[in-house]
Amino acid sequence: MQAHREKTVAPFFPGGHHPAVVYVRSGGCGAAGERVVRVNPDNGYRPPARLVLGVYLRALRESRGELLWATERVGVSGTLVNRWELARFVGEPEKVARVLRFYGVPSDEAHRLVGQFPPRRHRRSESVQGDRFDVFTDHGGVHAWARLRAVDRAASEVVEYAALRLPVSVRTAAYDGWVMRPGPVSAEEGQERFSWLGKVTGNPLQRRTVLLDESVLYRTVGNAALMRRQIRSLVQLVDQEIRDPEAASGMRVRVLPYGARPYPFQDGPAVAAVRVLGRDMVCRPGGPAPVYEAGTQAVLEVSRALTAAAFQEGGPERTRELLVRAAAACPASDEPSAPSAPSAPSEVWTGFPAALS
Template identity: 30%
Template structure:
């Protein structure tokens, strides 16, 4: 059987929004280099030795943890037998794109390490599905509601830090307000609507905002009644990222009390996707959910 042509293996589909996301590009390019290395019958240590890389540099590049320089990309592609000049040049163009600064870097002062993977990749997703048992999902919050949630959290934050966290959440929302942004499917536990977060006026404005968002074609909102969420047993906040490109594995972000888990392990991702499927099937329809929101607003 003839060996696979490494030039064909380098083929990348049109990337769309992903091309604007340096973190996603690093993961895709690293994955392509990993495939080429495996096809060449080499392990990462072999590559490090042959190219004079520092220990584990090849692995870090393949995992998207280390930005790949043009000179490193050329050396790797040459070692793997890629010689199609047009495809090499396209790959190098994407390498340059991947080395741009991510927008969220300017929020490093308030961005926790465990939260960074979600913020870095959510705008590259084709679809975002999220369930929240305690608060309105962050991507649907008003600034005043966000401020109230942050101030109610653990620890004492200075006013400047609170403001920066509110700004970060607003910027995340703006990233998802582009023409080719992901579809957002949000499910909110019914108990969330019973909590008057930030006071009556803040809650009224938040309910009005949710009602307005339901008119957007890229937003689907469902309310999960108490008996439904109890039966399905999600129990914690979950966000699932679905990517259009097979080169990016789907991911889930799972919230805990003081930290979170972000994983792309297929078995775990599938478990949470199935759980969200069951919850969505049992939750109120968008039309019924709109009625619940309107009723809650009239009572608030």
């Protein structure tokens, strides 16, 4: 019997609506045995709130070192919790809230979260306007941001875009520390509330593409020395990709040059297309609360545009050139500047390259 080895070509297939391209090579046949097949995986719709809950439940359980059947102590079977974690089914909100409380989530937050799910017998609207449960705005405060981080770590595929601040995935500790202060909570409170995330295992096979608007490299964060170190860190990531372009997983960074053709995701500061629990979703982490969307035409368009931008001409070599240019354009002074709102004009350095002026 011939063995088959499959290799997925593209790093991200947006929306789950068009088939993945897969090379299937028969063992021992060499190039002559290679053929291209089209695979259209089952991408059944899941409301975004259900996807977020599934990831959140598993992250909470892992952080506590609990097995699935531990919830039997509060009268909920491990089989049912497993279905929730896989976003296959969410029913009986009181049982879901009971498990959340068992995992340490405050009672009011647990009930607020389960109140966002579609009713058990809800039938999704197929109208042009979509269904009201296609969009989930998580107003859970610090708990919402913890859920966002859990989704980000659990995803198998991430293509994210940033225009105002570098995303967390590529920040140095110094850059992140400056951006997060003064922050919505004190450093001590934030460390206490998010410490459990450090015990959660991320997806070891995650593939991530980070798209940076070129202007984000010229926005003052901290001081020039901090920015030079941050940009050099980005250069190192790009160098890793140049050395190992065939890596099946890892990080890719692309800088979208100023003046690049407009994309539908460029009307906001940050957006990410993620694949989690086998389903595709768009996340918008900017603003007062994270917003998740699934199953809509907008999700398909944004996902397609993000993937198209990731394969822009020039590849990692062009991105490296833009990063080196940004590092050279850092102000000579290393005096720290006071952090300000991301949209403040004073954030942009006066030393922009001529093309950016």
